[in-house]
Amino acid sequence: MKIEGKRRIWKDYQKEIAEDRYFYVRSCVRQNFFPGSERTFLRIMKDELNKDVFENAAHTTCSGIGYHSDIVPFETVMTMVARQFALMTESGYENFTTSCITSFGLYTEILETWQHFPDVELRVREHLKKATGREFIVPKNLSHASDVIFKFRKEIANKAKFKLINKHTGKPIQVVEHIGCHYSRMFPSKGVGGAEYPYVLVGMIEDWGGEVIDYPERRHCCGFGFRQYLVQANRGYSLSCSKKKFDSMAPYKPDCILTNCPGCPMFLDRWQYALSEMEGITYGENGQGIPVLTYEELAGMMLGYNPWDLGLQVHQVPVEPLLDKIGIPYNPEQKFLTLDGMSIGKPETPTFLKFY
Amino acid sequence: MECQLGNQKPPLFLNFTEMKKRIIIIGGGIAGMTVAGALPSNEFDIILIEKEILPGGHVAKWDRLFPSRRPAKEVLDFVQKSMAKNVVIKTGSTITTIHRDQNLFTLHLNGEEPIVGDAVVLATGFDLFDARKKEEYGYGIYNNVITSEELEQIFHEGKKLTTSEGKTPQRIGIIHCVGSRDEKVGNLYCSKVCCVTGVKQAIEIKEMLPECEIFSFYMDLRMYDRNFEELYYEAQQKWGINFIRGRLSECAENPGHSLIIKTEDTLTGHPLKMTVDMIILLVGFVPSPETKRIARMLDLQTGQDGFLLSSDEHYNDNSTSVPGVFLTGAVKGPACIVNTIADARATALQIERFLITGISE
Amino acid sequence: MKNFGYTIQRDQSIDIDQNDRRIVNYLLSLEPSFNLCLGCGSCTGTCTAGHFVDFNIRRVHTLLRRGESKQLKTEMKKCMFCGKCQLVCPRGVNLRNLIITIQRAIEQIG
Numbered sequence: 133m134k135i136e137g138k139r140r141i142w143k144d145y146q147k148e149i150a151e152d153r154y155f156y157v158r159s160c161v162r163q164n165f166f167p168g169s170e171r172t173f174l175r176i177m178k179d180e181l182n183k184d185v186f187e188n189a190a191h192t193t194c195s196g197i198g199y200h201s202d203i204v205p206f207e208t209v210m211t212m213v214a215r216q217f218a219l220m221t222e223s224g225y226e227n228f229t230t231s232c233i234t235s236f237g238l239y240t241e242i243l244e245t246w247q248h249f250p251d252v253e254l255r256v257r258e259h260l261k262k263a264t265g266r267e268f269i270v271p272k273n274l275s276h277a278s279d280v281i282f283k284f285r286k287e288i289a290n291k292a293k294f295k296l297i298n299k300h301t302g303k304p305i306q307v308v309e310h311i312g313c314h315y316s317r318m319f320p321s322k323g324v325g326g327a328e329y330p331y332v333l334v335g336m337i338e339d340w341g342g343e344v345i346d347y348p349e350r351r352h353c354c355g356f357g358f359r360q361y362l363v364q365a366n367r368g369y370s371l372s373c374s375k376k377k378f379d380s381m382a383p384y385k386p387d388c389i390l391t392n393c394p395g396c397p398m399f400l401d402r403w404q405y406a407l408s409e410m411e412g413i414t415y416g417e418n419g420q421g422i423p424v425l426t427y428e429e430l431a432g433m434m435l436g437y438n439p440w441d442l443g444l445q446v447h448q449v450p451v452e453p454l455l456d457k458i459g460i461p462y463n464p465e466q467k468f469l470t471l472d473g474m475s476i477g478k479p480e481t482p483t484f485l486k487f488y
Numbered sequence: 489m490e491c492q493l494g495n496q497k498p499p500l501f502l503n504f505t506e507m508k509k510r511i512i513i514i515g516g517g518i519a520g521m522t523v524a525g526a527l528p529s530n531e532f533d534i535i536l537i538e539k540e541i542l543p544g545g546h547v548a549k550w551d552r553l554f555p556s557r558r559p560a561k562e563v564l565d566f567v568q569k570s571m572a573k574n575v576v577i578k579t580g581s582t583i584t585t586i587h588r589d590q591n592l593f594t595l596h597l598n599g600e601e602p603i604v605g606d607a608v609v610l611a612t613g614f615d616l617f618d619a620r621k622k623e624e625y626g627y628g629i630y631n632n633v634i635t636s637e638e639l640e641q642i643f644h645e646g647k648k649l650t651t652s653e654g655k656t657p658q659r660i661g662i663i664h665c666v667g668s669r670d671e672k673v674g675n676l677y678c679s680k681v682c683c684v685t686g687v688k689q690a691i692e693i694k695e696m697l698p699e700c701e702i703f704s705f706y707m708d709l710r711m712y713d714r715n716f717e718e719l720y721y722e723a724q725q726k727w728g729i730n731f732i733r734g735r736l737s738e739c740a741e742n743p744g745h746s747l748i749i750k751t752e753d754t755l756t757g758h759p760l761k762m763t764v765d766m767i768i769l770l771v772g773f774v775p776s777p778e779t780k781r782i783a784r785m786l787d788l789q790t791g792q793d794g795f796l797l798s799s800d801e802h803y804n805d806n807s808t809s810v811p812g813v814f815l816t817g818a819v820k821g822p823a824c825i826v827n828t829i830a831d832a833r834a835t836a837l838q839i840e841r842f843l844i845t846g847i848s849e
Numbered sequence: 850m851k852n853f854g855y856t857i858q859r860d861q862s863i864d865i866d867q868n869d870r871r872i873v874n875y876l877l878s879l880e881p882s883f884n885l886c887l888g889c890g891s892c893t894g895t896c897t898a899g900h901f902v903d904f905n906i907r908r909v910h911t912l913l914r915r916g917e918s919k920q921l922k923t924e925m926k927k928c929m930f931c932g933k934c935q936l937v938c939p940r941g942v943n944l945r946n947l948i949i950t951i952q953r954a955i956e957q958i959g
Contacts, residue, residue: 133741137620137629328623348740348748351624364854372858383743409851483851709887721940724884728877730914733888753863755888755911762865 133346138329145316145326149283150227150273153184155220159232160193162426165398168443169428170231173277176431180291181284185229188219196234196314200358210252211259213242218266228271229280233393236276237314240322243270274322276315278392278427282324282332285339293436296342298387299459304343308386308422309333310377310400312393313353333390336427340434349380355403356395374403378415378422385417388454389424400424405448408484419486421449433460440466445476452488464488508533509843512595512605514782516577517545518567518825519817520611522832525570527840534575535603537595539778541580543568545613551643553825554681554688555715563825586785591812607812607839608786610796611832614818615776617667617675619769624738625666631745632657632766635666636682639689639768649696649766652745657700657765660693661749662686663736664706668772677793679772680822683710686770687723694727703730703764705751713824734760739767773822786813795821804849806835811848814839868916872954876913879950885940886910892934892944898927906934906944913951925952 154177158170177183195212198204220228230236246253260266281288296305311330316323325331328351334344355373360366377400381389391397401424407413408421415422424447425433432442433455439462444451455462467488468476481487509532513520516538524536542548550560571577578597585596586608595603619627619635627633631652642649651657664686668679683706690702709731711717723729734751742748746763753760775794783790788808789797796819798805806814816835817828842848876883886907893899893907904927913921925948934944 133745134629134631137626140620140628141623326623329629346741348742350740351738367853367855368858371855375857376860406853407857410853410857411850721885725881728884731887750862753911753915756863756908756915756917758917759862760865760915761862 138331141329142325142331145321145324145331147275147279147322147324148273149275149279149324150229152227153225154186154227154229154275154280155223155225155271156185156187156229156277157191157194157216157231157235158187159230159235159394160197161398162231162394165394166426166429166443167446168432168441169426172428172432172437172442173231173281175437176288176428176435177280180435181287186223186225188223190219191216194232194235194238196232196238197358199238200234201362202359207256207259209238210242210245210256211263213239214256214260214268215264215266217268217270218260218264220271221268222266226269226272228274229277230275231277231394233276233312233314234395236274237312237318239271239274240319243274244319246270276332276392278315278332279324281427281431282335285336288431288434289339289341292340292434294434294458294460296337296340296434296458298457300457304341305387305454305457306345306385307337307342308345308347308350308381308384308389309337310350310354310389310391310393310396312391312396315392333392333427336430337390340430345381345384345386347381347384349377352377352380354391354393354396354399356399361395361399370399371403371406374399375407378404378407378413381422382415386422387457388451389422390427390430391424392427397424397426402448405482405485408482412484414485416449416453416486419484420453421485423447423449423451423454425451425454433458436460438462440469441471448485450486450488509607510535510603510605511607511609511839511843512537512593512603513609513611514583515545515609515611515613515817515819516540516543516579517611517613517817518547518563519545519613519819519828519832520609521567521571522829523609523611523816523835523839524575525567525572526833526836529572529574531840532843533605534572535605536571536575536577537581537583537597538577538579539582543577543579546616547825549637549641549644551640552688552692554684555713555719557688557692567829583782583785586782588786588810588812593812606843607814609814609816609835609839610779610782610786610788610819611816612776612779612782612819614773614779614795614822617673617679617771617774619666619771621673622666622670622769625663625736625767625769626739626741626747627769630739630741630747632747633739634766634768636685636689636768636770639693643692649693651765655765656697659701659703659762659764661736661747661762661764661767662690662702662704663767663769664704664709665735666769666771667774669707675772675774675793677821678710680710680712681824682770682772683708684713684716684719686768687711687716687720687729689768690729691719691723691727694729701730702727703732703762705732705734705736705749707733707735713826732760736767773818775819779819786810788813788815791821793821795819799849804838806831806838807842807848812842814842863915863917865915869918870916871958872918872921872951873913873916875954875958876947876950880943880946882940882942883910883947885942887940889939891937891939892942895933895937897931897933898929902927904928906948910947921951922955925955 177185195204199209316327320327355370361370404421429442445467513536582598587594593605593608711720733754737750739749750761791797799807816832890907893905898904
């Protein structure tokens with residue numbers, strides 16, 4: 133691997149990311165999948181970086197899941213997205229930042245469509261006006277929340293209490309990075325580092341002390357694929373795609389997987405459990421899995437936030453082995469307690485996957 | 489700088505009392521040198537301008553030529569010797585501007601006195617496709633991805649082909665159509681010579697490393713010219729080269745720097761993956777930025793493929809819409825050496841006729 | 850093992866690293882004209898058996914070259930040895946000898 137070759141490609145795919153004043157829109161599913169992540173993003177932006185991040189309570193789904201499942205037509209989707217832009221405009225913001233990768237891809241696709249077909253934009257404006265009376269200005273800057281964390285990765289590194297270093301060996305933590313397909317596969321120029329060798333997560337890993345693993349199936353999709361997962365009979369395709377990736381990355385002994393999509397961490401995490409139950413396979417050492425993290429969780433870990441405030445207890449693959457390697461303290465007694473000390477219940481113990 | 493080939497240097501500003509007309513040939517590769525050699529040097533002043541320090545173009549970097557595998561140097565020497573002593577060769581010269589005033593062309597070179605001529609020949613050739621543009625092939629990123637040009641240099645320097653770790657490769661993949669027949673990189677055309685180059689290089693690798701397994705990944709093998717098919721036959725019969733009809737989809741690096749390639753084996757209708765120690769990318773022709781720049785200065789027309797257009801592809805393939813400006817060789821698209829030499833000689837005849845009769849077509 | 854109502858798909862790609870290419874190497878040693886195929890499909894186009902049953906000699910031949918020999922035994926039984934394939938082959942591949950050699954290889958390697 134010639135790192136200078138990658139750096140040259142990264143130079144070709146730089147994108148503009150706003151400095152401050154973000155209109156932040158949440159994901160439909162992340163608060164269920166990884167409930168601490170969006171909260172952690174806001175905490176980092178406001179408390180650590182003193183940035184202005186605004187949320188509008190009237191924000192709804194962008195209907196991207198419906199769109200990619202062939203349920204919601206493009207015209208409808210565009211009008212819904214136009215409404216989100218109107219909320220931004222009404223709130224007095226110009227920089228649109230999404231938590232979800234599919235939303236980000238969809239917003240990008242729509243803005244590109246409007247750029248090439250201005251009449252479509254006019255039609256959507258008309259639909260929105262008729263339906264809601266709203267008007268909008270297109271965002272000055274569109275970014276994904278991982279772009280924003282990428283932009284401030286060095287500031288986060290300066291404030292970090294931990295580094296991605298294995299405290300037992302002194303060596304960098306080995307990280308598999310996996311970006312969501314809708315981040316830059318459709319429009320490589322809209323993602324940091326492009327589509328073939330994306331840099332957005334690599335930049336965080338490098339600046340926080342870790343090392344990136346480049347394994348043969350790195351480019352393969354996590355397998356979510358919307359209809360692949362949403363139709364139960366097809367779900368095996370989804371699982372098989374993840375398995376292909378695990379089989380390919382396992383020889384490199386990754387310490388964790390870092391993701392920036394709502395779906396990827398969900399499936400890369402949960403499918404490890406399903407595979408262990410179906411075939412008895414585990415991909416980490418001694419029956420452990422490979423912990424899967426969102427970039428907000430990783431940033432929060434580096435900043436020394438309590439792992440249970442980050443929501444790491446709801447991962448199906450236990451994160452404790454990684455916390456131990458880095459030396460991040462945690463209280464096992466509090467793992468399944470709410471902030472006010474109530475029990476949130478304990479999951480069933482898996483048959484093969486090591487449970488903490 | 490002027491090469492010592494000219495022993496009687498003509499004055500660079502045309503002397504109007506002098507009868508001799510001047511032909512300026514831009515590009516000192518096989519095409520330009522053949523034009524210079526085919527023109528009667530006692531009747532015309534011939535000036536050859538080359539941007540590099542040495543003339544010879546791409547052929548000077550090549551080891552052996554398809555299909556006979558004769559040394560490239562033989563052809564280069566022949567073409568060089570065909571030029572008379574009084575051909576002025578200016579190397580290391582870049583053209584900054586060209587002005588056309590009635591029937592005269594004034595060329596300004598970097599830091600030199602301008603040259604005036606009666607006819608201009610564009611023999612600026614082609615560039616090889618920059619393989620880094622096919623990001624998914626990993627050229628410039630994975631250690632063991634090299635181009636056909638780099639392989640040729642290894643042969644030329646008499647080195648042994650090894651992986652980046654210094655090991656003898658056990659299995660090599662040869663990838664056809666890199667940057668050719670590929671809409672994604674904007675090149676819809678076939679580069680014509682890569683198929684046979686790939687077969688030639690496969691044989692040469694086998695000659696050097698008989699134990700090495702070679703897999704060629706192709707879409708079609710276009711063995712269009714004399715003795716090409718025979719070379720392909722030899723590759724199969726004598727050397728056991730494996731041919732897989734499928735375009736390379738992507739390439740990734742294994743631990744230890746070997747590569748895993750993915751393609752579709754279209755003949756079995758299955759996706760295929762395999763590990764190879766190295767891949768060779770058969771990079772195609774692209775119009776060079778220098779050709780495009782000079783073409784703009786002369787108001788020449790360009791085809792959709794980016795190569796230059798002649799007056800008529802069938803019966804006036806060397807003249808252009810600008811009287812006195814001629815095209816020769818690979819400025820008009822991918823061409824092999826045999827065709828380039830024939831084309832250059834035809835160009836010389838057309839120029840001669842133009843300068844004597846004034847007919848450019 | 851648990852049943853979640855869905856399955857794990859096996860990798861269907863041809864894995865040259867894993868495949869057994871002994872048969873193809875055996876064939877090459879006995880019938881070198883095997884190397885000359887350009888995959889044009891003339892053989893399959895004229896094949897008597899192939900017109901009645903699902904038998905594609907061009908495909909079988911290519912699969913063999915990749916070391917895919919799973920259904921070779923049943924496939925080879927479909928050939929009627931009429932020899933038309935050999936007549937039309939533009940490369941003069943000795944297809945009948947090839948098929949006989951394949952059958953011998955199956956007997957020997959199993």
